[in-house]
Amino acid sequence: MAGKVAKIYLDVAGKKVPAKIYWERRNNVRASIGKKAAILRMPTRITAEDQEKQVKWFTEWVGNQFAKNADLHIQFFGKGYRDGDTLKVGAKSYLLKFNFSDRKTHSGKLKNGVITLELSRGDQDPHLQKSIKHLLSRLVAQDFMPGMVRKVNELNRIHFQKPIKSVNLKYNQTNWGSCSSQGNVNLSTRLLFAPEEVIDYVIIHELAHLIELNHSARFWKLVSDAMPDYEEKEKWLKKYGKHCNF
Helix, strand or coil, X not given: CCCCEEXXXXXXXXXXXXXXXXXXXXXXXXXXXXXXXXXXEEECCCCHHHHHHHHHHHHHHHHHHHXXXXXXXXXXXXXXXXXCCEEEECCEEEEEEEEEECCXXXXXXXXXXXXXXXXXXXXXXXXXXXXXXXXXXXXHHHHHHHHHHHHHHHHHHHHCXXXXXXXXXXXXXXXXXXXXXXXXXXXXXXXXXXXXXXXXXXXXXXXXXCCCCCCCHHHHHHHHHHCCCHHHHHHHHHHHHHHCCC
16 A cells, blocks of 8 residues: 555535545654645555554645635635725735626726726636636736836846847746747746735846746856846745735
8 A cells, every 4th residue: 555645625604625645664654735736645554443543634734724824725725706806916905806707708808097808607616716716817917017018128228138029927836937049038927926026036137038948056146246136036035926816
C-alpha cells in the first residue's frame, strides 16, 4: 500500500474541501494544509477501524483550521460575490449589480463605477463564481488599461528604452507577468490589488526581459539598477500575493 494516494472531499462548514490521503512507511499520522488540498499521511500498516477514526479526526482538524484562519477560505474557494457588493481594486471601487435571466452565457459592462453582470440563471456555484471573477477581471482590466500602458511606457523610457509591441492585462493565476522576445508585456490582473511600488517592480522585472530573456546575473543587475530595493517587493508578493485576486 506504500505510495498509495486517495483524493477525497471533506465537508467543512457546508463546503467541499479537497483532500489527499497518503499511505506511507511511517509510524505516526500527520495532517497539514497544502496549497490546493488538505493532506493526511498515515502508516501503511493501519487497520480499517483506525483508518476510519483518523479520517474522522482529520475532518474535524481541517474544520478547526478553517474556523481559525479566514485566509484558508479565500485560498480554497476564493472570494464570493453577490448583488450589491462593493469591489475595491487599488484606489477604485465598483458597485456590483447582478441580473439573472434564462440565458446561456454571461456578459457584463462597466459604466460610471457600476459593474452590471447579466448572468445565466442556470449556472450554479462554484462555476458561477468562477465565471463572475473572469468577467470582473476583464472589465476592471479595461478600466485600468490606459493607466497601466502609461506606467509601462514611462518605466521603459526611464530605464530601458526598448521597443514594446503590446501591453496586456490578463487573468493569469500562474505568474505575475511575462515578456516575449517580440516585446509583448503581459501582466496579471491580480497585480491590480498590489501596492503601486510592487506593480512597478513586476513591470521593471518584465521590461528587463526585453534585454535579457533569462534570469542571469546580468538580468538581475538590470533589475537592481532600476529598483535597488526590488527584493523587498519580491518578499511582499511572497507574503501577501495570495490576497491579490478577484
